[in-house]
Amino acid sequence: MISTNKYSYYFYTILTLLFCILIFKADTSLSISYKEALNVFVNTSVLSIITNISIYLFGQNDIALRIPFILFYVASVILMYKITLNYFKYEKDRLISIVVFMLLPGVLSASLLVNSAIIVIFCTLLYVYYFEKYKKHSYFLLLLFLLIDNSFAVLYLSLFFYSIKENDKKLLYFSLILFFLSMFIYGFSTDGKPRGFLIDTVAIYATIFSPILFLYFIYTVYRAAIKQEYNLSWYISITALFLSIVISFRQRVYIEDFAPYVVIGVPLMIKTFLHSYRVRLKEFRKTYNILAIVTVSMLLINVVLTLVNKPLYLILPNPTKHFVYQYHFIEELSNELKKKNINGLNSFDKELMLRLKFYGLQEGDNYFISSKEFYNYDEKISIKYYNKELFVVYLKKLK
Numbered sequence: 001m002i003s004t005n006k007y008s009y010y011f012y013t014i015l016t017l018l019f020c021i022l023i024f025k026a027d028t029s030l031s032i033s034y035k036e037a038l039n040v041f042v043n044t045s046v047l048s049i050i051t052n053i054s055i056y057l058f059g060q061n062d063i064a065l066r067i068p069f070i071l072f073y074v075a076s077v078i079l080m081y082k083i084t085l086n087y088f089k090y091e092k093d094r095l096i097s098i099v100v101f102m103l104l105p106g107v108l109s110a111s112l113l114v115n116s117a118i119i120v121i122f123c124t125l126l127y128v129y130y131f132e133k134y135k136k137h138s139y140f141l142l143l144l145f146l147l148i149d150n151s152f153a154v155l156y157l158s159l160f161f162y163s164i165k166e167n168d169k170k171l172l173y174f175s176l177i178l179f180f181l182s183m184f185i186y187g188f189s190t191d192g193k194p195r196g197f198l199i200d201t202v203a204i205y206a207t208i209f210s211p212i213l214f215l216y217f218i219y220t221v222y223r224a225a226i227k228q229e230y231n232l233s234w235y236i237s238i239t240a241l242f243l244s245i246v247i248s249f250r251q252r253v254y255i256e257d258f259a260p261y262v263v264i265g266v267p268l269m270i271k272t273f274l275h276s277y278r279v280r281l282k283e284f285r286k287t288y289n290i291l292a293i294v295t296v297s298m299l300l301i302n303v304v305l306t307l308v309n310k311p312l313y314l315i316l317p318n319p320t321k322h323f324v325y326q327y328h329f330i331e332e333l334s335n336e337l338k339k340k341n342i343n344g345l346n347s348f349d350k351e352l353m354l355r356l357k358f359y360g361l362q363e364g365d366n367y368f369i370s371s372k373e374f375y376n377y378d379e380k381i382s383i384k385y386y387n388k389e390l391f392v393v394y395l396k397k398l399k
Helices: 002-028 034-041 046-058 062-083 091-103 105-112 117-134 139-146 152-166 169-186 198-209 211-226 232-248 259-278 286-307 310-314 330-339 350-358
Strands: 367-370 379-385 388-397
Touching: 002 062, 002 091, 002 105, 034 046, 034 350, 046 062, 046 117, 062 091, 062 105, 062 117, 062 259, 091 105, 091 259, 091 286, 105 117, 105 198, 105 259, 105 286, 117 139, 117 152, 117 232, 117 259, 139 152, 139 169, 152 169, 152 232, 152 259, 198 211, 198 232, 198 259, 211 232, 211 259, 211 286, 232 259, 259 286, 310 388, 330 350, 330 379
Parallel strands: none
Antiparallel strands: 367 388, 379 388
């Protein structure tokens, strides 16, 4: 009991620290992107409703924009911790598993951005937690998920396969009906010319997990299949992974529709690794020690780059190639415009205007603003990080 309490203390301490870091990151390092601005001002999805409720309660600022998703992250981590209560033999293993899950670059990123990924992770873990706790399926949750996001079709399909294995006819029919309903309501995109995007998909998964961790994850789910060590989480993870890989042979995959289901397989991966490690004598653990050190090192590097990435502009010849470029510079630009008492803007760039609107700059006929240089502009405003120019706008006073 003392040992359990000790590891629980470690867990909640780490989670609290990460929560504070994410809040700080949301407040100081990120600006609203165009897609996020669409969710605030244009769209009417569940995502938009959640975001606008937060803004209504806490004001129109970056913390209010992102706090719901940080809270979904915290709730998801706690659910995962509870799900693994009796999954590991040792509490230390459970802590290792949950820390890896918490620090996955894809999960951390999802907690900071206005997208459905972290909501899907939370909902899926809530469903798994209910199943593990009560040993039955929550059909109410499955119905509710149908109204939240199109990607739950992946969950329904995985439950269909799981029901075949368990010979559960009720779940089979229910999941199949919900799958087709999801397809009917949201559709399935087959836009564009057929092309192979397998390498792109694998690369994104490697970014979400970190490269070595993803390779070991593939080995883990394959090993579980060979040994027939199936559980509900395995079915969910393998269905999402396999489906995304298959689709990527034909077209680009919207990875946010699949990755939330893949990452819930982390406990299985950690359990497999630790079991393989412990069954070997110390003199035969060298390979596993090296693998663990390299994996943890790469994971920590990815975490640091996820949370502290602005210095990368110093080494990138083209700032627009930065992986979070679309989440930078707009707040700084709005502050510069406010310092100069510039408001009432007109522009052909509607994406820029929508992003500036979040920071209180309104459309009008006082100034024309453009990110492209034009003849006889009155003023140029440049946004720089580490003395490197990221974004430039040109202004012309109209009144």
